[in-house]
Amino acid sequence: MKHWTTKALIAACLFTGGAAIPVFVNAAPPPAADNNPPSTAQLEIRANQSFNRGEYNTALPILKKLAEQFKDEPARLGPIQEKIRVCEKGLAAAKADPNAGAAKTPGDATSAEARKPHPAPKAGETMEMTIKELGNFEYDQEHGGNIPADVRKLGGAKVRLRGFMIPMDQAENITQFALVPSLFACCFGQPPQIQHTIVADCPKGKAVGYCPDEIMVEGTLKVEEKKDDGYIVSIFSVEVTSVKPAPK
Numbered sequence: 001m002k003h004w005t006t007k008a009l010i011a012a013c014l015f016t017g018g019a020a021i022p023v024f025v026n027a028a029p030p031p032a033a034d035n036n037p038p039s040t041a042q043l044e045i046r047a048n049q050s051f052n053r054g055e056y057n058t059a060l061p062i063l064k065k066l067a068e069q070f071k072d073e074p075a076r077l078g079p080i081q082e083k084i085r086v087c088e089k090g091l092a093a094a095k096a097d098p099n100a101g102a103a104k105t106p107g108d109a110t111s112a113e114a115r116k117p118h119p120a121p122k123a124g125e126t127m128e129m130t131i132k133e134l135g136n137f138e139y140d141q142e143h144g145g146n147i148p149a150d151v152r153k154l155g156g157a158k159v160r161l162r163g164f165m166i167p168m169d170q171a172e173n174i175t176q177f178a179l180v181p182s183l184f185a186c187c188f189g190q191p192p193q194i195q196h197t198i199v200a201d202c203p204k205g206k207a208v209g210y211c212p213d214e215i216m217v218e219g220t221l222k223v224e225e226k227k228d229d230g231y232i233v234s235i236f237s238v239e240v241t242s243v244k245p246a247p248k
Contacts, residue, residue: 040069053191054166054180056087063087082172089212094183117150121157126218128160131181134236135195144225144232155223159238161198162216162246173207176200179217199237214246
């Protein structure tokens with residue numbers, strides 16, 4: 001799990017007869033341990049942290065510098081070039097539509113008095129909602145413990161959520177990604193609140209390609225405060241079963 005605050009924050013689609021289905025590929029093995037000189041290692045850490053938080057505007061120039069350093073090492077250069085491609089696509093998409101994701105989300109009626117409790121999920125039902133509708137409550141990210149009871153009861157429900165993808169492990173053969181309401185804010189260093197971030201996990205042994213456009217993810221919702229180094233890093237995750245381009 002990447003750290004959303006201090007360390008770091010589907011989808012190849014095949015169109016057949018107008019329908020879109022996810023294309024899973026075998027997950028790539030993790031890169032081998034690296035003994036780079038400290039200066040290069042520090043650059044890589046900073047680039048990866050910015051990339052994983054979706055801060056593409058910050059990550060891009062660092063990645064380009066690393067690409068120059070590794071221009072004669074194809075094995076190292078390939079993954080860096082892929083991350084550069086993701087950054088450039090993300091920034092281009094955000095520039096083309098600065099309000100991406102914002103127009104389809106409700107107002108921030110998150111106070112205990114104003115929020116509307118979620119109805120209990122029905123057997124066999126797939127609940128469709130926006131990310132901000134799901135996380136329609138104020139959350140104490142430092143101390144936790146205040147997820148509303150009606151939200152906790154959504155654990156195990158089948159959900160359909162729309163949002164934008166931020167890779168969390170690597171730029172290709174992605175096994176885990178964050179689903180966020182707005183690509184524009186993330187690209188320019190404004191990560192969403194923890195209750196407005198969904199960690200999407202691909203099936204074991206499977207991976208997906210990067211998709212810069214808004215997507216619709218379906219799967220089983222988990223509601224659980226997860227910690228890393230004592231910090232709460234996520235409260236929502238989804239075991240992904242399918243993904244489609246989000247309806248316009």
